Amino acid sequence: MNRLPWWMGGILMSGLLLMTFSIFGADRPIGASTYVPYFAGIIFDLDPEKYTYLKHIANSGAWEGVMLLGVLFGGFIVSVFLTKTFRLSLIPTGWKKYKNNSVVSRLLWSFFAGFIMIIGARLAGGCTSGHFMSGMSQMAISAMIFGAVVMIVLVITGKLFYKSEEI
Amino acid sequence: MDIVVKTAGEDLPSRIVQMFENVINQGHGSLVLVFLIGIIFGGIIQYTRVDKFEKIAGFAMLKDTIVPKMLFLTVGLTSIGLYFLIEAGGAHYHIKPILWQGLIIGGTLFGISMAILGKCPGTGPVSIAEGRIDVLIGAIGGLLGGLVFTLYYDDFFQPLMGESSGKLTLPELFPGNEHMVVLIFGVAVTLIAIVIPKIEMFDEADLSKLPDDQRPDRK
Numbered sequence: 001m002n003r004l005p006w007w008m009g010g011i012l013m014s015g016l017l018l019m020t021f022s023i024f025g026a027d028r029p030i031g032a033s034t035y036v037p038y039f040a041g042i043i044f045d046l047d048p049e050k051y052t053y054l055k056h057i058a059n060s061g062a063w064e065g066v067m068l069l070g071v072l073f074g075g076f077i078v079s080v081f082l083t084k085t086f087r088l089s090l091i092p093t094g095w096k097k098y099k100n101n102s103v104v105s106r107l108l109w110s111f112f113a114g115f116i117m118i119i120g121a122r123l124a125g126g127c128t129s130g131h132f133m134s135g136m137s138q139m140a141i142s143a144m145i146f147g148a149v150v151m152i153v154l155v156i157t158g159k160l161f162y163k164s165e166e167i
Numbered sequence: 168m169d170i171v172v173k174t175a176g177e178d179l180p181s182r183i184v185q186m187f188e189n190v191i192n193q194g195h196g197s198l199v200l201v202f203l204i205g206i207i208f209g210g211i212i213q214y215t216r217v218d219k220f221e222k223i224a225g226f227a228m229l230k231d232t233i234v235p236k237m238l239f240l241t242v243g244l245t246s247i248g249l250y251f252l253i254e255a256g257g258a259h260y261h262i263k264p265i266l267w268q269g270l271i272i273g274g275t276l277f278g279i280s281m282a283i284l285g286k287c288p289g290t291g292p293v294s295i296a297e298g299r300i301d302v303l304i305g306a307i308g309g310l311l312g313g314l315v316f317t318l319y320y321d322d323f324f325q326p327l328m329g330e331s332s333g334k335l336t337l338p339e340l341f342p343g344n345e346h347m348v349v350l351i352f353g354v355a356v357t358l359i360a361i362v363i364p365k366i367e368m369f370d371e372a373d374l375s376k377l378p379d380d381q382r383p384d385r386k
Contacts, residue, residue, distance in 0.1 A: 006233045009215035010240030010360065016207050017245045021258040026196035026204065029261045032289035037313035042182045044314055053320035062189035063201060068292055070205020075296030077206075078213040085216075085373060088298040092220035092285060093370045098228065110301045113284035114291075114308030115315075120276025121288060122316045123269045123328055127277065128287040132238060135263055137245035139337035139352055142263045145270045146277075151235075153278025158227025161282060 002083045017137060028063070029134030032071075033121035035064035098162040209293050216373075218293040220285035225368035227282035232366045243357030250338075250349045262334040269328030 004012075019025040038061025040046070041054045048054040054061075079086040091106045099105070121127040124146050126135060132150070135143025158164065191198050212218050217234050225231030252258045281287050284305050286294055291309075294302040316324055337352060338345040369384050379385065 003216045004211075004214045006215065006217075006237040006365075007240060007360075009211055009217065010237045010244065012207075012211050013237070013241040014244040014248065016204065016211065017241065018248050018252060018258075020196075020204055021249055021261075022252060023257055023259075026200060027259060028195045030204070030208065032208075032287075032292075036288065036309050037317045038186075040310050040313035040317060042179070042186070043310065045179075045182075046314075046317060051317050051320065052325075053317045059189060059193045059195075062186045063193065063195055065186050066190045066198060066201045067205035067208070070202040070207075071209035071212075071289070071292045072205075072296045073202075074206035074209030075213045075218070075293035078210045079293075079297040082214055083216065084376070085213075086298050087372075088300060089372075090300050092224075092299075092301070093372050094221040094224055094285070094368060098224075106301050107304045109283050110305035111308035113280035114305030114310075115312040116276045117280035117284060117288065117305075118309040118312035119316050119324075120273045120278075120280060122273070122313070123324060124273025124277060125263050125266065125269060125328075127289065128238075128281075129289040131263065133241055133245070134261070136242045136356075137249050138260055138262055139246055139250075139349070140262045141335040141337065142265045142270060144337075145265065145267070146274045149271055149274030150278040150281065153275050154227045154282050155229060157279045157282035158224065158229065162224070162228050164228040164230065 002085075013133070017133060021134075026063075028060075029130060029138075030067075031060065031064055031126060031130035031134065032068070033064075033118065033127040033130065034060045035068045036118045037122060038062065038065055098164055208289070209296065212290055212293045213297065218286065218290035218297070219370060220294075221368045221370045223287070223290065224282060224285035227285075228368075230366060231368040232363050236360050236363050236365065239356050239360035239363070243353050243355075243360060246356065247349060247353035250353075260336070262336060264331040264334050266328045266331055272327065 017030060020028065020030050034057050037053065038057055041048065046054060048058060090103045095106055124131065126143070126146065131143040131146040136147060187198060190201055215237060216222060217237055222231050222234050226234045249258060253260060284302070286302055286305065288309070291302050291306060295306060338348045341348045367383070374382050374384060
């Protein structure tokens with residue numbers, strides 16, 4: 001099957017994190033949510049001098065922005081040549097099975113979830129990458145609080161939102 | 168994500184060039200290295216298939232455990248390696264402050280949205296690169312979320328995050344026993360990754376492309 005096992009993924013991801021953290025690499029953690037308000041600033045032409053938050057994230061947002069371009073490129077190449085899963089689709093199979101068959105419903109929920117996801121990540125100061133992976137690897141208490149809250153809420157939401165009892 | 172460029176006016180290209188200039192000048196790796204880190208990050212996520220809705224929303228339904236297994240293994244291995252790398256002077260700490268309100272309110276919003284979207288900000292772009300249009304719509308929602316957060320940061324969001332209770336790490340709670348705490352933490356988290364039972368939810372759309380004897384659900 002065209003995929004790596006979870007343990008290989010964990011080992012490779014660990015190697016990437018250590019390389020990124022090291023002074024021979026980037027001397028910083030990996031994060032993946034600061035680029036979103038940074039891009040919002042670029043796209044909606046907000047003056048960085050006027051907004052405290054944009055000043056605050058000027059460096060980390062740019063760094064993650066360039067990283068994101070790599071993520072899109074890497075994800076695309078691997079999906080075309082290795083996993084061979086590239087295809088245009090509007091609704092995941094699992095959504096059809098455990099939620100509904102409506103494309104409109106999926107797109108509206110996606111938009112809503114994307115909106116509160118970034119507000120949540122920026123309130124907490126990180127996401128799965130910045131808090132869970134990079135933060136917990138430094139044994140930061142902030143990351144452990146975030147990780148615990150997310151895991152609990154994730155499972156409760158999964159239980160309430162999907163018809164997971166069926167099938 | 169550069170689809171919404173209409174509102175940007177003529178100098179959008181120059182703002183993008185500034186992003187590259189910033190990275191070149193900020194001293195956190197060369198432009199090529201940062202781009203390469205992204206390629207490897209996206210490549211690992213794509214090649215392990217953990218960006219899939221069935222893996223993340225599947226974990227929310229407790230019908231798939233690949234994501235927590237891989238996350239905990241990554242944290243367990245990295246925590247030990249990173250601690251000794253820092254001790255040897257090869258890296259620095261980048262600890263985020265404890266903002267109780269921000270972490271709890273933000274973590275709650277994040278958990279809800281992660282279950283519904285079936286992605287997070289790191290795995291989402293990988294799915295977009297794979298052709299998932301619903302996730303692209305989610306990203307446009309995220310972009311507007313980022314806009315709202317930036318616009319109302321001073322008046323609303325920063326006060327909502329509350330006061331910082333400082334930066335703290337687990338080993339700091341046990342002065343004198345730091346090495347032991349790191350080893351116990353790293354080994355325990357790695358063990359958790361191994362001990363979590365492996366359950367999987369598969370996507371029929373992917374499985375149907377495989378020959379019968381290679382289908383993991385029939386093994």
